[in-house]
Amino acid sequence: MEFPKLSQIQSPRDIKDYSDQESDELAQEIREALYQVVSDRTAHFASNLGVVELCIGLHQIFDFSKDRLIWDTGHQIYPHKLVTGRFNEFTTIRHQGGLMGYPHPGESPYDLFMTGHAGCSVSTTLGLKAADDLLYPEDDRKSVAVIGDGALPSGIVFEAMNNAAGLNKDMLVILNDNKMGICPRVGGLASYLDKARTAPFYNGLKKDVSWLLNKLPVLGEPVAEQLMHFKDAVKTYLHGGMLFEEMGFRYIGPVDGHDLPRLKEALRMVKDVKGPVLLHVFTEKGHGFEPACADPVTFHSPAPFERDENNEIVPIKKSSSPAYTNIVSQTVYDRMERDDKVVIMTAAMCAGNNLDKIRDDFPERFFDVGICESHAVAFAAGMAKSGARPIVDIYSTFLQRSFDQIFQEVALQNLPVTFCMDRAGICGPDGPTHHGVFDNSYMRIFPNMVVTAPGDASDVAPLLDFALTYDGPVSLRYPKCSAATVERQVAPIELGKSEVYSSGADGTIIACGALFPDCIEAANLLKEKGLDVGVINARFIKPLDTETIFKALDETGFVLTVEENVIAGGFGSAVLEAANGAGLRTGHLRCLGIPDEFVEHGDRAELLSGLGLDAEGIARAAESMAGQNSLI
Numbered sequence: 136m137e138f139p140k141l142s143q144i145q146s147p148r149d150i151k152d153y154s155d156q157e158s159d160e161l162a163q164e165i166r167e168a169l170y171q172v173v174s175d176r177t178a179h180f181a182s183n184l185g186v187v188e189l190c191i192g193l194h195q196i197f198d199f200s201k202d203r204l205i206w207d208t209g210h211q212i213y214p215h216k217l218v219t220g221r222f223n224e225f226t227t228i229r230h231q232g233g234l235m236g237y238p239h240p241g242e243s244p245y246d247l248f249m250t251g252h253a254g255c256s257v258s259t260t261l262g263l264k265a266a267d268d269l270l271y272p273e274d275d276r277k278s279v280a281v282i283g284d285g286a287l288p289s290g291i292v293f294e295a296m297n298n299a300a301g302l303n304k305d306m307l308v309i310l311n312d313n314k315m316g317i318c319p320r321v322g323g324l325a326s327y328l329d330k331a332r333t334a335p336f337y338n339g340l341k342k343d344v345s346w347l348l349n350k351l352p353v354l355g356e357p358v359a360e361q362l363m364h365f366k367d368a369v370k371t372y373l374h375g376g377m378l379f380e381e382m383g384f385r386y387i388g389p390v391d392g393h394d395l396p397r398l399k400e401a402l403r404m405v406k407d408v409k410g411p412v413l414l415h416v417f418t419e420k421g422h423g424f425e426p427a428c429a430d431p432v433t434f435h436s437p438a439p440f441e442r443d444e445n446n447e448i449v450p451i452k453k454s455s456s457p458a459y460t461n462i463v464s465q466t467v468y469d470r471m472e473r474d475d476k477v478v479i480m481t482a483a484m485c486a487g488n489n490l491d492k493i494r495d496d497f498p499e500r501f502f503d504v505g506i507c508e509s510h511a512v513a514f515a516a517g518m519a520k521s522g523a524r525p526i527v528d529i530y531s532t533f534l535q536r537s538f539d540q541i542f543q544e545v546a547l548q549n550l551p552v553t554f555c556m557d558r559a560g561i562c563g564p565d566g567p568t569h570h571g572v573f574d575n576s577y578m579r580i581f582p583n584m585v586v587t588a589p590g591d592a593s594d595v596a597p598l599l600d601f602a603l604t605y606d607g608p609v610s611l612r613y614p615k616c617s618a619a620t621v622e623r624q625v626a627p628i629e630l631g632k633s634e635v636y637s638s639g640a641d642g643t644i645i646a647c648g649a650l651f652p653d654c655i656e657a658a659n660l661l662k663e664k665g666l667d668v669g670v671i672n673a674r675f676i677k678p679l680d681t682e683t684i685f686k687a688l689d690e691t692g693f694v695l696t697v698e699e700n701v702i703a704g705g706f707g708s709a710v711l712e713a714a715n716g717a718g719l720r721t722g723h724l725r726c727l728g729i730p731d732e733f734v735e736h737g738d739r740a741e742l743l744s745g746l747g748l749d750a751e752g753i754a755r756a757a758e759s760m761a762g763q764n765s766l767i
């Protein structure tokens with residue numbers, strides 16, 4: 136398809152004066168560009184299809200070269216990238232060196248924050264507005280946050296709304312309500328928003344009660360019946376936006392987010408309003424592409440797909456080797472079958488954590504708390520206190536939200552909560568907001584916490600069993616990749632014990648986590664070069680197997696620790712601290728991990744290779760140490 140409009144757009148100024156028809160044509164081109172991108176890579180799709188008109192309308196009514204716009208989370212940023220002059224690079228999106236799949240200030244001044252975690256848009260927009268009012272009072276800069284109904288329940292959103300109302304700042308929050316997070320939205324707010332679907336349009340600017348007054352009983356009709364009607368009418372009337380109005384926001388809506396002329400009318404109406412305003416917009420996740428509307432969960436971020444001759448979708452086959460996520464969810468399923476005390480929490484990532492079967496078969500012991508990671512952890516702590524065995528199944532990067540609850544509600548109380556930290560390590564095309572490369576560091580600092588990392592597929596079930604019977608908190612980390620199985624006589628899991636896979640006089644590689652098979656391969660490569668290097672599968676980051684590690688330090692030429700975590704505070708750091716504390720020499724100890732920088736987006740294997748965290752890189756690091764060591 137040709138892109139006569141998109142190919143000409145240098146900046147949103149170019150679309151300002153579009154007629155309705157031109158805007159429709161632009162919307163069609165944007166959707167076509169989205170289809171093309173998802174036909175050859177996994178990318179966010181349904182959410183982007185749903186905000187096409189909203190994005191066009193916003194850029195036509197506001198001037199974001201000075202006004203401020205934050206798209207919450209940022210996964211629905213694609214149309215915005217297209218209308219802010221990035222069409223020519225669009226096919227590079229989510230590829231290493233290409234456009235990021237999230238906002239990126241380095242790409243465009245129209246992207247203000249690099250984001251990927253949900254819920255912060257209202258806070259940052261309020262901050263922008265507060266500083267703009269202070270520093271540029273003449274400019275009258277507008278501030279707009281677009282937040283999804285899935286992100287809305289995050290506690291921080293309410294913290295920000297509370298603050299915005301207190302400051303009475305002129306800011307616009309657009310609630311992009313498509314009835315979905317990645318999975319169907321859950322909880323009390325979800326029910327509240329469901330009710331708003333049937334409410335009539337309400338304009339909080341007018342505080343217009345005439346609609347209500349029209350419903351008052353008229354003479355001649357039975358009063359009781361009329362009062363019933365009146366009560367229903369009041370109820371419906373109140374459902375629209377009472378919650379937001381009570382919080383100090385003016386509420387306007389709902390507005391059909393795909394009816395661009397109406398949407399623009401609403402945006403014009405709210406643009407110059409004083410004080411905080413919430414515009415409630417209904418959109419359809421996947422709009423314009425029927426299969427995505429029918430199955431928005433799959434099409435949130437689908438694997439690449441094409442159409443066959445019958446126009447049916449043909450997904451590209453996934454790897455046949457089971458992913459860590461699937462092994463974990465299957466193991467959890469088995470343990471839930473055996474033990475009624477085992478319960479599991481997800482923070483709106485049922486699909487990503489592959490928990491659908493658990494949700495369906497154990498509905499009473501499955502808890503989707505929404506995008507509320509801090510709450511998930513404190514909630515799990517409460518359940519643990521009452522005798523349950525909670526598993527908190529959250530991506531490593533999103534668990535960062537719960538740092539304080541891990542500290543206070545779990546570690547300080549020494550409660551038996553199991554943390555399954557999925558997507559730990561380099562996650563790939565989502566990039567720096569999603570790489571889970573800090574958890575070795577942030578988990579091991581807390582007293583009572585046991586921190587583990589399976590070295591391969593066969594470590595997963597025994598480590599989970601260990602966690603579910605241990606009298607205190609335990610974490611497991613595993614990456615977003617298929618899980619290799621290392622052929623060996625698997626050593627049983629023992630608290631604080633590593634597994635010696637092989638020994639070598641020239642040096643020892645200590646693998647922390649799923650790079651264990653790569654470390655073995657590295658040792659094989661080194662063998663070809665005449666170096667005799669052993670491999671240890673650490674399994675425990677805390678407590679450390681100091682006996683085995685110190686032996687390696689004492690008896691072999693060098694020790695190289697390997698982990699998919701930042702070097703700062705990670706496993707290698709723990710080994711260094713322990714060795715130093717024991718008064719051992721450490722000149723022949725090196726830590727391989729992620730340097731002190733944010734890792735870009737790209738293919739996981741390529742990123743790991745670039746970081747020297749593949750077999751060749753590990754072998755290179757080891758070889759250089761063997762060389763250095765001969766000089767010691």
Ligand SMILES: Cc1ncc(C[n+]2csc(CCOP(=O)(O)OP(=O)(O)O)c2C)c(N)n1
Nearest residue numbers: 182251252253283284285286315316317483
């Ligand atoms: C803190 C955090 N937890 C979880 C996620 C994973 N996540 C990304 S998008 C999304 C759903 C967001 O729903 P909504 O805000 O309604 O956006 P929609 O996709 O429906 O437009 C989730 C759970 C995240 N990005 N950040």
Ligand SMILES: CC(=O)[C@@H](O)[C@H](O)COP(=O)(O)O
Nearest residue numbers: 208210251436487558565615
């Ligand atoms: C926006 C977001 O956070 C998710 O959609 C993320 O892209 C999912 O990644 P996974 O594919 O690893 O579940």
Ligand SMILES: [Mg+2]
Nearest residue numbers: 283284285315
């Ligand atoms: Mg949504």
